[in-house]
Amino acid sequence: MIPIDYYLWLSATLFTIGVLGVLYRRNAIIVFMCIELMLNAVNLVMVAFSNYMNDAAGQVFVFFIMAVAAAEVAVGLAILIMMYRITRTTDINILNRLKW
Amino acid sequence: MPTLNLFYFLSFVAVLSALLVVFSKNPMHSVLYLIITFFAIGGHYLLMNAEFLFVVHIIVYAGAIMVLFLYVIMLLNLNQESEPHKSTVLKFAATICGGLLLLILVAAFKGADQLPAAATEHTVGYVKSLGMVLFTEYLLPFEITSVLLLAAMVGAVMLGKPERLNKG
Numbered sequence: 001m002i003p004i005d006y007y008l009w010l011s012a013t014l015f016t017i018g019v020l021g022v023l024y025r026r027n028a029i030i031v032f033m034c035i036e037l038m039l040n041a042v043n044l045v046m047v048a049f050s051n052y053m054n055d056a057a058g059q060v061f062v063f064f065i066m067a068v069a070a071a072e073v074a075v076g077l078a079i080l081i082m083m084y085r086i087t088r089t090t091d092i093n094i095l096n097r098l099k100w
Numbered sequence: 101m102p103t104l105n106l107f108y109f110l111s112f113v114a115v116l117s118a119l120l121v122v123f124s125k126n127p128m129h130s131v132l133y134l135i136i137t138f139f140a141i142g143g144h145y146l147l148m149n150a151e152f153l154f155v156v157h158i159i160v161y162a163g164a165i166m167v168l169f170l171y172v173i174m175l176l177n178l179n180q181e182s183e184p185h186k187s188t189v190l191k192f193a194a195t196i197c198g199g200l201l202l203l204i205l206v207a208a209f210k211g212a213d214q215l216p217a218a219a220t221e222h223t224v225g226y227v228k229s230l231g232m233v234l235f236t237e238y239l240l241p242f243e244i245t246s247v248l249l250l251a252a253m254v255g256a257v258m259l260g261k262p263e264r265l266n267k268g
Binding site: 001002003004005006007008009010012013014015016017018019020021023024025026027029030032033034036037040043044047048050051052053054055056057059060062063064066067068069070071072073074075077078079080081082084085090 | 103104107111114115118119121122127130131134137138141144145147148149150152153156157160161164165168169172173175176178186191193194195197198199201202205206209212213215218219221222223224225229230233234237238241245248249251252253255256257258259260262
């Protein structure tokens with residue numbers, strides 16, 4: 001049995017890499033993939049605690065998070081394609097029309 | 101202890117390919133590295149006896165979501181290294197922010213080795229026991245999820261339609 005804090009460190013590292021990617025890159029698709037990475041880091045720690053406490057609620061929540069992530073990716077990529085059709089780029093610095 | 105060695109190996113693969121997702125120049129390579137990361141995380145699920153979530157994770161993430169990403173990159177023809185990069189100052193600031201976040205998370209998890217003792221049996225992740233919980237206690241959220249997926253599908257089709265069709 002692996003100690004629970006190992007999973008916490010791993011999950012924190014993966015989440016930080018996701019945040020770093022969102023801040024570091026300008027390609028909207030890469031930013032999107034890094035958001036997926038962050039979701040997975042949280043899923044990992046949820047499964048770890050669910051297994052640790054032998055409680056099914058955490059794994060059921062992870063199942064729902066996966067469904068929501070699938071819906072989010074479908075809609076998000078559709079928005080991205082729409083923006084690409086208008087601006088001919090996926091550079092997030094161009095997509096600043098909501099900026100005051 | 102083979103389990104611990106497997107944990108270290110999977111963690112190493114996951115972190116390394118996650119870093120390569122961020123730092124590889126070609127978006128197509130980023131997607132492929134992200135698939136490797138997802139497989140490593142799936143291996144962690146298997147290590148924690150969560151076999152149902154392992155299968156769902158492989159099917160949904162490595163199967164469906166990553167194919168969607170690959171198709172979008174292919175359709176937008178982004179698989180060349182033409183992306184403009186942020187200035188060095190912004191990259192430096194991003195790295196500093198990431199390091200600070202990691203520091204905060206490590207500080208927040210500092211007492212995690214003093215948690216109460218783990219449960220003795222770990223049978224909750226099996227398909228049978230998880231299915232029992234999912235279809236009794238969480239039946240209503242499970243059904244509502246289908247509505248969410250339907251709404252997402254309709255939304256994606258609406259957004260993906262060409263502009264002139266929207267006006268007509």
